[in-house]
Amino acid sequence: MMAATVAACGPGPRAEAPAPAENVILVSIDTLRADRLGCYGREPSFTPNIDAFREEAVLFELTIAQAPSTLSSHASLFTSLLPQHHGASIKRRRSLAPDHLTVAEVLRAEGFKTAAFHGGGQLDAVFGVGQGFDVWETPGHRPGEPFRDEFRPTVARALSWLEQVGQNPFFLFVHTYENHHPYTPSPENLAAVEADYEGPLPSEISIELLNAINTKRSTITPEDLRHIESTYEAEIRSVDAAFGALVEGLRRLDLYEQSLIIFTSDHGEEFGEHGMVGWHGHTLYDELLRVPLLIKYRDSWHAGQTLSDQVRLLDVAPTMLGALDRPRPTVFEGADLTLYAAGGPAPAPYAVSVLEEGGSSIRSPGWKRIRRSLFDLSRDPGETKDVAEEFPGTSEKLRLIKLELITEGPSIGAVAAPISPELRERLESLGYVE
Numbered sequence: 187m188m189a190a191t192v193a194a195c196g197p198g199p200r201a202e203a204p205a206p207a208e209n210v211i212l213v214s215i216d217t218l219r220a221d222r223l224g225c226y227g228r229e230p231s232f233t234p235n236i237d238a239f240r241e242e243a244v245l246f247e248l249t250i251a252q253a254p255s256t257l258s259s260h261a262s263l264f265t266s267l268l269p270q271h272h273g274a275s276i277k278r279r280r281s282l283a284p285d286h287l288t289v290a291e292v293l294r295a296e297g298f299k300t301a302a303f304h305g306g307g308q309l310d311a312v313f314g315v316g317q318g319f320d321v322w323e324t325p326g327h328r329p330g331e332p333f334r335d336e337f338r339p340t341v342a343r344a345l346s347w348l349e350q351v352g353q354n355p356f357f358l359f360v361h362t363y364e365n366h367h368p369y370t371p372s373p374e375n376l377a378a379v380e381a382d383y384e385g386p387l388p389s390e391i392s393i394e395l396l397n398a399i400n401t402k403r404s405t406i407t408p409e410d411l412r413h414i415e416s417t418y419e420a421e422i423r424s425v426d427a428a429f430g431a432l433v434e435g436l437r438r439l440d441l442y443e444q445s446l447i448i449f450t451s452d453h454g455e456e457f458g459e460h461g462m463v464g465w466h467g468h469t470l471y472d473e474l475l476r477v478p479l480l481i482k483y484r485d486s487w488h489a490g491q492t493l494s495d496q497v498r499l500l501d502v503a504p505t506m507l508g509a510l511d512r513p514r515p516t517v518f519e520g521a522d523l524t525l526y527a528a529g530g531p532a533p534a535p536y537a538v539s540v541l542e543e544g545g546s547s548i549r550s551p552g553w554k555r556i557r558r559s560l561f562d563l564s565r566d567p568g569e570t571k572d573v574a575e576e577f578p579g580t581s582e583k584l585r586l587i588k589l590e591l592i593t594e595g596p597s598i599g600a601v602a603a604p605i606s607p608e609l610r611e612r613l614e615s616l617g618y619v620e
């Protein structure tokens with residue numbers, strides 16, 4: 187009936203739910219610590235495009251990745267399952283099994299065109315996370331050539347794909363390793379981030395150099411450490427520029443307003459907090475688990491909102507389906523964050539994360555239990571002092587909750603991943619060695 191379709195207009199209370207989005211763009215910037223973005227408190231900011239996007243998005247201040255490594259974390263992002271339940275692991279050379287259901291498969295079955303433009307490596311097709319994508323391409327990388335500014339060609343390729351898709355519903359996934367080690371910033375980006383450095387380290391930080399530092403064959407000063415961080419941040423500046431080009435392209439193609447756009451990362455990076463520099467995948471401390479999460483809804487619903495309670499990367503897939511008004515598979519373990527943004531409670535007080543080489547953690551807003559260690563996050567946010575013996579009750583409670591969360595969930599075995607010589611070379615170039 188006509189009357190039922192008439193919506194109230196003019197200023198008023200915020201809508202309880204966003205209008206369903208037509209399309210979704212999921213951007214994953216590999217190895218991006220939340221605290222390096224202006225919108226997450228970095229001062230001065232060198233991410234103007236991401237900060238501007240944040241003004242039209244909902245910002246989740248405390249988002250926990252389910253693994254500090256690429257394959258396992260992205261598998262959780264796409265399947266909304268804990269790593270214990272999806273089984274994909276680079277360390278064990280296990281791919282995501284075809285029997286698992288990914289958000290791309292759900293959307294393709296709903297008639298969406300699906301495409302991914304990514305950096306390869308642990309996202310290579312053999313690892314199974316491309317299930318459900320019509321297109322699974324690595325446009326920014328030419329075999330045998332060093333990686334430089336690979337996000338910009340990836341964005342360009344994504345935009346050219348969108349031009350072909352037109353106004354059909356689509357799910358676009360865009361990913362880059364640009365700020366992953368080795369850190370190879372352009373001189374301009376490094377100069378913009380670093381005022382002066384007169385120490386002995388070069389302006390590009392190789393994996394060999396990071397290895398030498400991390401095995402104590404080389405010692406560095408606090409100024410050297412700051413310089414290494416600057417090379418990482420200078421690469422984020424380049425990511426920011428390419429992200430700006432993506433937003434501009436979406437506007438030009440008239441695809442911005444009606445789309446759900448999600449900006450996140452798979453894990454962070456350590457800079458000396460727990461003994462390693464320029465590295466990830468080796469601990470479950472917050473510098474490796476806290477990632478940015480910005481969600482721009484259709485018509486910028488709740489633009490500028492900040493939500494401070496803890497959420498998880500595995501909540502992203504159910505949130506996507508909810509915002510697109512599509513059915514959510516019962517097997518998904520995450521929650522729809524839109525309900526939280528609309529005024530409901532945060533969906534899950536506990537976040538479980540997994541280290542591929544063994545061990546897991548459970549994080550509540552105030553505590554984290556890593557293996558048998560316990561950290562009081564309210565008094566010790568840097569996770570420096572194990573207080574398990576002081577708080578045995580808290581430690582035991584968290585252990586039991588984790589056990590329960592891990593015991594629930596599907597049991598589909600992962601499958602062995604065959605690794606070609608080319609893929610081995612790519613993995614080695616990203617610092618993954620046996």
Ligand SMILES: [Zn+2]
Pocket residue numbers: 216217255256257452453
């Ligand atoms: Zn990664």
